[in-house]
Amino acid sequence: MIGVIDTEGACAEWSFPARPGAVRTARSAVRGQLHSWDLDTLGDLTALLVSELVTNSLRHATGPIGVRLVRPAALPGVLLVEVSDPLPDLPRERVARPEDESGRGLQLVAHSSRRWGTRPGGAGKTVWFELAVPG
DSSP, X not given: OOEEEEOSTTEEEEEEOSSTTHHHHHHHHHHHHHHHTTXXXXXXXHHHHHHHHXXXXXXXXXXXXXXXXXXXXXXXXXXXXXXEESOOOOOOOOOOOTTOSSOOHHHHHHHHSSEEEEEEETTEEXXXXXXXXXX
């Protein structure tokens, strides 16, 4: 079951159980919110990057996965996206070889976003990225 925390104003948050359907549900929630903000042009890229980060969380964490979209008032023209999970270990970007079947998610985030990073939290970590909102 998806837990909708907030979808009002310039911020939307959800909590997803660490189950395989979380990726599809998160992607759908993100696309729906971006549509309501008239940001459909960011839908494909944002959904792809959220899918990568939620998939990483599913592979390594057992608790709920949080997804948050923010249109920060202090940063006009920016969409901030955060994916959180209860695992304290911060992910590391690595270089995947052509024959590797995984290991490209953070590379994709790094190359597709304006900025990205990680931060530890009280109960886990958050991986975040920023996308430029078309003007």
